[in-house]
Amino acid sequence: MGKDTRIIHKVFTAWNYEKEEDYLFNQSVDGWELLRGGCFYSKYKRNNEKVFKYKVDFNPLGKDFNKKRLYVDIFEDQGWEYVNSTFNGWHYFKKEYNPQLPEEEYIVYTDRTSIIEMRNRWVTIARIIQLVMLLFSIYFLTITASGHNPGMLINALLYSLGSLILLFGIRKMRLEEEEWSQARKAINILSLISSIAVIVGCIFVNII
């Protein structure tokens, strides 16, 4: 024990999921096979015999067991081994790496439509959280400004920062060549302005 397993605390953001796959592959090349993947920490065991390629896929399947079974079965059909899932809908798969095989063996989204669908599954959820965070930050700023509770200032600040980070992530997660609709563009710009306005508001309230 001890030297045969290890835990690495490293934060992977959703929009960097491809970098996470490369990172996990490099860990495997170094002899560390993934036992459990996650957004904040991951667990590995020593394996100097086999090298694995990894796939990190976003698909919130809910509590439906049959759906999950079908999902895992279809991946296993093509030689992927299920590793684990996180609470928020990310799934980890591995496949033994064989340099003789074509690269396509290790691609799971093979057309544009399905990769956009996958990324948009995340974008839809992130968008809701981002807007809720923005509303919270405005709410906390107004109760601070009206003199009820100055301690709420830090909440306003944190929620507006959270909203900004998610806005950035949503931009990253959408494929570059994909067009933004007018409505989405408007939501982005309004969110950006409001988040910054809340931060400026926080500074302003703090000064007076």
Added chain:
Amino acid sequence: MKFEPLTESYFYILLCLYDGPNHGYGIMQDVLQLSDNRLRIGSGTMYGAVSNMIKKGWIIEIKGSDEDRRKRLYKLTDQGYEILSNEVIRLNELVQNASKVMGR
């Protein structure tokens, strides 16, 4: 019923069920062969297409025979057959019109 163009992946999956039930790996292999190794349907794309087409009622899952009980078999429904046939008619029209304009 309104028909929309199918993606290549959806089209080939339906096509590979035309001759009878098939399982996921079988579909992937058949598509690869039919398209002369050009089109490979990865697991993520396959799951999206299969679960969506089950939801739409174009295909259903059926129980396999004893030997491959563990494998999931999919079968084209009447609606799926209609969708596929209409898509072939639409594609033929495209090719015919292209020939008319391009003079071949």
